[in-house]
Amino acid sequence: MAAYETIQHDVLVIGSGGAGLRAAVEASSKGVKVGMVCRSLLGKAHTVMAEGGVAAALANVDDRDNWKVHFADTMRGGQYLNNWRMVELFTKEAPDRVKELEAWGAVFDRTSDGRILQRNFGGHKYPRLAHVGDRTGLEMIRTLQDHGIHQGIDIYQEHTIVSLLKDGDRIAGAFGYDRASGSFKVFKAKAVVITTGGMGRIYKISSNSWDCTGGGISIAFHAGAELIDMEFVQFHPTGMVWPPSVRGLLITEGVRGEGGVLRNNTGKRFMFDDIPENYRNQTSTDEEEGWRYIQGDKNAKRPPELLTRDHVARCITREIKAGRGSPHGGVFLDIAWIKAKVSNAPDHIKKKLPSMYHQFKELAGVDITKEPMEVGPTTHYMMGGIKVDADSQMTTVPGLFAAGECAAGLHGANRLGGNSLSDLLVFGKRAGEFAAEYAKNNSETNISENQISEIVSWALAPFERGIKNGNAFQLQSQLQEFMQDLVGITRIESDLSKAIDKIAEMKVLIKNVGCDGNRNFNPGWHTALELNHMITVAEAITKAARERKESRGGHFREDFPEKSSEFGNVNISIIKSGAETIEVKQKAKLSIRPDLQQIIQEMG
Amino acid sequence: MSLVKFDIWRSNNSEGVFQQYETDITEGMVVLDAVHQIQEESAPDLAVRWNCKAGKCGSCSAEINGRPKLMCMTRMEDMPKHKPISIQPMQAFPIIKDLVTDVSINYQTKKRIKKFKPRKPDAADGTWRMAQSDIDRVQEFRKCIECFLCQDVCHVLREHWLHEKFAGPRHMVYTAALEMHPLDVEDRREDLKHTAGIGYCNITKCCTTVCPEGITITDNAIIPLKERVADKFYDPLKSLFKLFSKKS
Numbered sequence: 046m047a048a049y050e051t052i053q054h055d056v057l058v059i060g061s062g063g064a065g066l067r068a069a070v071e072a073s074s075k076g077v078k079v080g081m082v083c084r085s086l087l088g089k090a091h092t093v094m095a096e097g098g099v100a101a102a103l104a105n106v107d108d109r110d111n112w113k114v115h116f117a118d119t120m121r122g123g124q125y126l127n128n129w130r131m132v133e134l135f136t137k138e139a140p141d142r143v144k145e146l147e148a149w150g151a152v153f154d155r156t157s158d159g160r161i162l163q164r165n166f167g168g169h170k171y172p173r174l175a176h177v178g179d180r181t182g183l184e185m186i187r188t189l190q191d192h193g194i195h196q197g198i199d200i201y202q203e204h205t206i207v208s209l210l211k212d213g214d215r216i217a218g219a220f221g222y223d224r225a226s227g228s229f230k231v232f233k234a235k236a237v238v239i240t241t242g243g244m245g246r247i248y249k250i251s252s253n254s255w256d257c258t259g260g261g262i263s264i265a266f267h268a269g270a271e272l273i274d275m276e277f278v279q280f281h282p283t284g285m286v287w288p289p290s291v292r293g294l295l296i297t298e299g300v301r302g303e304g305g306v307l308r309n310n311t312g313k314r315f316m317f318d319d320i321p322e323n324y325r326n327q328t329s330t331d332e333e334e335g336w337r338y339i340q341g342d343k344n345a346k347r348p349p350e351l352l353t354r355d356h357v358a359r360c361i362t363r364e365i366k367a368g369r370g371s372p373h374g375g376v377f378l379d380i381a382w383i384k385a386k387v388s389n390a391p392d393h394i395k396k397k398l399p400s401m402y403h404q405f406k407e408l409a410g411v412d413i414t415k416e417p418m419e420v421g422p423t424t425h426y427m428m429g430g431i432k433v434d435a436d437s438q439m440t441t442v443p444g445l446f447a448a449g450e451c452a453a454g455l456h457g458a459n460r461l462g463g464n465s466l467s468d469l470l471v472f473g474k475r476a477g478e479f480a481a482e483y484a485k486n487n488s489e490t491n492i493s494e495n496q497i498s499e500i501v502s503w504a505l506a507p508f509e510r511g512i513k514n515g516n517a518f519q520l521q522s523q524l525q526e527f528m529q530d531l532v533g534i535t536r537i538e539s540d541l542s543k544a545i546d547k548i549a550e551m552k553v554l555i556k557n558v559g560c561d562g563n564r565n566f567n568p569g570w571h572t573a574l575e576l577n578h579m580i581t582v583a584e585a586i587t588k589a590a591r592e593r594k595e596s597r598g599g600h601f602r603e604d605f606p607e608k609s610s611e612f613g614n615v616n617i618s619i620i621k622s623g624a625e626t627i628e629v630k631q632k633a634k635l636s637i638r639p640d641l642q643q644i645i646q647e648m649g
Numbered sequence: 650m651s652l653v654k655f656d657i658w659r660s661n662n663s664e665g666v667f668q669q670y671e672t673d674i675t676e677g678m679v680v681l682d683a684v685h686q687i688q689e690e691s692a693p694d695l696a697v698r699w700n701c702k703a704g705k706c707g708s709c710s711a712e713i714n715g716r717p718k719l720m721c722m723t724r725m726e727d728m729p730k731h732k733p734i735s736i737q738p739m740q741a742f743p744i745i746k747d748l749v750t751d752v753s754i755n756y757q758t759k760k761r762i763k764k765f766k767p768r769k770p771d772a773a774d775g776t777w778r779m780a781q782s783d784i785d786r787v788q789e790f791r792k793c794i795e796c797f798l799c800q801d802v803c804h805v806l807r808e809h810w811l812h813e814k815f816a817g818p819r820h821m822v823y824t825a826a827l828e829m830h831p832l833d834v835e836d837r838r839e840d841l842k843h844t845a846g847i848g849y850c851n852i853t854k855c856c857t858t859v860c861p862e863g864i865t866i867t868d869n870a871i872i873p874l875k876e877r878v879a880d881k882f883y884d885p886l887k888s889l890f891k892l893f894s895k896k897s
Binding site: 150561562 | 676695700775781825
């Protein structure tokens with residue numbers, strides 16, 4: 046067997062974005078030995094791309110805000126499929142987690158009285174997103190990174206975990222390789238926290254980083270962890286559509302929060318055409334009133350551009366399909382129009398949305414202070430993922446924890462913008478805390494040689510196969526194409542069945558694909574292994590999507606366009622039931638605690 | 650669509666060669682797209698570091714036709730096509746393979762800089778008050794995406810490999826962000842003079858020129874830090890005062 050090095054920690058954190066860093070910081074503060082594996086360089090994880098802000102009911106801008114309003118907003122946005130206990134903990138703890146970042150050096154934009162400024166975002170009743178221009182994610186990851194490097198955490202940069210290791214039912218560590226040398230490492234641990242983020246890269250049009258292949262969700266699934274809500278993929282309404290090479294690149298919802306409006310090719314603000322029932326009493330039907338809301342008028346209702354992402358994305362798709370789209374297959378997002386309302390509008394836009402200005406100028410040759418942007422939906426976020434206990438973040442595998450995008454439950458059927466950044470702080474901290482406690486209360490684990498040798502031979506097999514059957518990048522492109530075409534923003538039984546056939550075919554191809562060269566920093570090899578995880582996640586999404594025969598949140602079925610009360614009461618659960626088989630089940634959702642139900646009713 | 654030639658550095662360590670590839674370029678492509686296309690078509694083991702392809706993570710730094718740039722933000726339309734486009738790794742760092750360099754020295758250097766130390770909270774709820782005008786400059790520094798192009802172009806590091814003696818522009822910006830943070834009470838001037846070697850910078854401003862975030866590194870970060878160091882160590886009036894106060 047090829048050589049490997051064994052490294053031991055009490056707690057191993059896999060993933061070094063916001064959730065991973067926050068978990069590692071917390072675990073190490075509890076006095077246990079912590080290792081953190083980064084797939085890329087430290088500080089480059091997908092959190093860095095988050096733009097608009099971090100949602101927390103600080104009530105700095107509107108004193109009517111509090112955790113209860115945030116609770117009701119999050120549950121409504123998630124179409125009540127959320128794990129209510131997670132939402133409760135989340136909305137109560139988010140303000141402290143944001144303030145803590147300030148104590149660690151974060152520099153958020155300020156209100157006129159010197160407190161943290163908050164901005165409007167879709168689905169949030171009051172201005173709630175603490176932010177730094179449109180680079181909030183960078184500020185957060187850098188703050189956590191610069192704090193974390195002084196906490197005594199062992200950091201493994203550019204290492205990839207390919208499998209979890211177990212000791213009986215319990216988690217025992219993880220197996221991976223160092224990208225630079227290709228050498229193998231066994232990370233022994235008493236507790237493991239998965240914080241690997243999302244899976245946008247299994248789609249062709251995506252706002253996600255290279256890292257977001259769903260790897261963490263897949264390794265947890267193969268280790269026996271239950272997945273839920275995998276059918277709920279968030280398609281962000283506003284990605285770039287032109288030029289082709291940047292298709293999918295994110296345009297922050299902050300553009301609409303600052304007054305940006307959506308128009309079709311006739312110049313009409315089409316969002317006024319379809320305001321869903323459950324948002325009717327919160328949404329303005331008048332353009333002037335919508336602008337007053339943006340300006341902070343507390344008596345005004347919010348403009349329909351700030352409806353939830355699932356709804357806005359579907360309205361945009363409708364306009365494009367009806368032939369009312371922009372020249373390159375999107376619609377128009379216009380922030381330049383505010384020059385009619387604001388003096389010094391170009392400077393204001395550049396100050397509030399600097400990276401949007403930069404991005405369009407550099408990559409599309411468009412000046413957003415003068416012309417509208419062309420935008421269309423892009424794969425953005427996985428609401429579903431690894432099922433966790435609300436309080437401790439432990440998965441269904443003892444000793445295995447998960448937090449952030451790869452974990453499920455908080456967002457239900459649709460996530461509100463800004464809730465992901467506070468999600469990773471609140472539950473990153475909790476996962477770190479409970480993983481440390483678990484490590485303290487449990488003994489060392491044993492990892493059998495058999496388990497390791499099996500993974501080693503699996504990991505080296507691509508070299509034996511070579512590239513005679515094509516290379517891994519070509520297969521990856523094929524997977525992205527069919528997921529985009531068949532399991533995208535609008536779904537239908539016939540397409541989903543076709544996708545399931547394609548997934549079965551691709552599984553065979555993946556078994557035959559190989560690489561050339563050696564183990565030193567070899568992307569062909571990495572991708573050949575990664576495909577196994579991508580196909581696992583693709584299968585879970587597609588099968589869950591076929592199971593949910595209704596339309597709700599991020600999941601829209603052309604053949605079942607309405608919500609069904611039957612499916613409104615269940616989460617779709619997925620577990621591995623055999624070497625090659627997965628079991629899809631409907632599970633009754635937890636019934637909500639009466640006092641929380643009352644909050645939902647009171648908030649209307 | 651047009652066929653374009655690329656000379657890409659291929660190596661497993663410092664020994665290497667430029668290898669020529671040709672690929673089809675379509676509208677709007679950036680250099681990183683071309684590299685990915687070459688990977689998919691003919692060089693699956695070509696090592697390249699990248700993450701976001703949106704100019705936000707700072708992973709894909711390289712030298713394109715000799716200029717330090719992010720591959721994801723360099724449009725093919727802006728490149729001269731009459732000769733092959735050369736892509737090589739950053740020259741100020743050891744090469745791991747092909748276009749990937751070992752930038753770990755930067756993480757070690759940063760760890761040596763004293764961390765943020767806030768004053769006591771201003772309000773009873775543990776929060777602080779800061780005016781936006783007092784943080785504008787710090788926010789400029791905090792735009793840094795750690796692409797290390799400024800380190801790459803700095804002659805102290807690039808020509809003389811003095812990474813151990815001079816922290817480099819990135820870490821001057823990092824230190825400036827801490828020193829000018831309205832809440833920070835730490836004093837890093839001693840370290841700036843000695844461990845960070847701020848005196849090595851002779852203000853050629855190359856770092857400012859290559860910064861993809863447009864941070865005015867030399868004028869806004871390094872020069873004010875040099876002034877602070879000078880105030881502490883070289884103020885003639887203070888020296889005289891010290892001299893006399895010792896005697897009395």
